Amino acid sequence: MSLTRKLTILTTSTVFFVTLIAAGWGFFVSDNQLEELFDAELAQSTRIVQGLVEHLSTTQSEDQLSETLTKTLELPDDIFGTGEEEEGDEILPGGAGHRYERKIAFEVWSPDKVPVLDTLKANDTHNVQPGFAWQEVAGFQWRTFTLKDDVTGYWIRTAQREDVRDELSQEIALGNVLPFLVILPLLAIAMALSIQFGFQPLRKLEKPVRNMAPENIHPLDESLAPKEVVGIVQAVNGLLRRLDQALERERRFSADAAHELRTPLAALRLNLEKACEDNPEQYRDLIQSVDRMVHLVEQMLLLSRVDAGTDFSPEYHNLSAILEQSIADVVPLALKKDIEPVLEDDAKEALVSCNVALINTLMRTLLANAIQYSPEKTAVTTRLEPSADGYHISVCDQGPGIPPEERERALSRFVRLDQRKGGGAGLGLAIARRIAELHDGHLTLSERPDHQDGLCVNVWLPARPKKSRLGRS
Incomplete structure (x- = not known):
């Protein structure tokens, strides 16, 4: 595996896992923060209803107050729906409101805990306590906030379905995390291209080495090498110089040996020809051996010239x-x-x-x-x-x-x-x-x-x- 590919895989994998961890942590933190925000909104809604009850109770009887609150706060749709109606746009047709309104309920009791408004229909007035709580009603978990008005003595409770809270928090949390996941492939591509660009100096060094011929060995240009590999380039240049010197010595030895052997072999063959004039068959094998040696010397001379170019x-x-x-x-x-x-x-x-x-x-x-x-x-x-x-x-x-x-x-x-x-x-x-x-x-x-x-x-x-x-x- 090439170093470029290895670095690309390692860095991309590292960024991928770090991004996943960051995204998971961001989702967890966002979800918890949104739960806190929903609780704050639930308490705020309860206090708004408290203010409305304080205002109306001074001029209306309990029956009139119940009728007014029912007209104002009770929605016509069933708050215990299965959720199929939640598909589609959040805004209700004709400006009738928002679909999440159907999942919010209000309860108001008189000081002696007689129901004045009961959209939740929990029927648990005997167990009402101030503060936040979880309560199961009609198969749904509800988050509730209850308070008692010290002025009028009325009890007010606001409730919100858990599935609505979870849906909203997950949508918002995913909206915060999704950009990280979308940008991850682009980041991986950018890192791969950056690594490729960073290795360009090494590729510039590779080309002269690949094209270098034995008869034309020369040192590499150290100015093309990054600081991290200058030492390696210097070592390679030293090796190239020693290799060039060794090849030059080999060429000189072959050429010198061939030159030195050519004249003695020619003289030897001439003397053999003179010696075998009367009986050529006697020295035929010896002459052939000398001819082979002459041929070898000629080939060595030719090879040295070809190598030198x-x-x-x-x-x-x-x-x-x-x-x-x-x-x-x-x-x-x-x-x-x-x-x-x-x-x-x-x-x-x-x-x-x-x-x-x-x-x-x-x-x-x-x-x-x-x-x-x-x-x-x-x-x-x-x-x-x-x-x-x-x-x-x-x-x-x-x-x-x-x-x-x-x-x-x-x-x-x-x-x-x-x-x-x-x-x-x-x-x-x-x-x-x-x-x-x-x-x-x-x-x-x-x-x-x-x-x-x-x-x-x-x-x-x-x-x-x-x-x-x-x-x-």
Whole structure:
């Protein structure tokens, strides 16, 4: 899992759980505060009725007071409804009031506790106590507030259904919490984008490392690194410098060793030829061994030059003409085994930006390998065809082939597989692949298209390299 994804998941999860906890706590606090507010409103309503009773009791008898309070405070609808009428708008049609009014009840008793107004119909005058209380009436829980008027001696009680209080408190509490829940996905997206933006400097460091070639190792720009990873960048730069020095020593050793061996080997071969003038068969195996050593030295020199990438300048050339010349160069080798080199050119005018000497070396290496491992009186087919933004070259022989699991290893340096017998040193395919890579191309091995015995070496070259590595000094 990437660090970006891990941080995004951790931070988003943390914010999610913290927001849920905050929302739950906010809901709990809001619900309790609203209960306190409803109790205060209940007490206030009771005191309003108390003031009304004080005013009317001075001019009206109990019967008249009961009639006046009933007309004023008793609603025509049943306060013990099932709640189905609560669906829809809160405002009643025609300005008749609010639907929650149906869930509020008033009771007034005379000083001797004779009912003057009784919309609740609790019938519990014997158990009336001042203050707040919970009471069950007709299957509903009611919150009540009762007080006694010290002036008139009347008892007044206001009651509100619990389900109405809960509905109101939950709606208001959810209204306070809901914005947190709605904004949570937006916050998660914003955090993910912020983390992505914060890792941009690391991605800028990744690109030069990914595009760095072995022949062009250079330190990373520390100014692009955030302060937290400057130490890592410095350590990587130290490693890159040591790696560049090691590769340079390896290239110099290969080149120096090859140069030092070339002259003694040439002298040794010349002396052997003179020594075996009278009896050439006696020294034939020895001369062949020297020839293999000379070939190895030449390949090591070529590999060191290719790795260094020096003195090569790419120009636009006709790839078809290069292939024709490469095939002509190996015709003498093919004639020794009665092998027919075949060129199938579907591109004709295939212009590519390349180094002619390197591409010619690549093709001669592939053709020589194909001829070496092909049976006598067979054909080696070279095919050139256009592909996306470049050209595809395939060289197919009819030899023993290479198993799929061994093909990648066969492209490594100094690797020779048992079934690919011959006098090589295991550098030919490695050199060919390196030349393809220098041209921003690639080289792979595959079976023949007709699934017959043999091997196909496939090379793809861009018409124009994206970033030429040639000409490095």
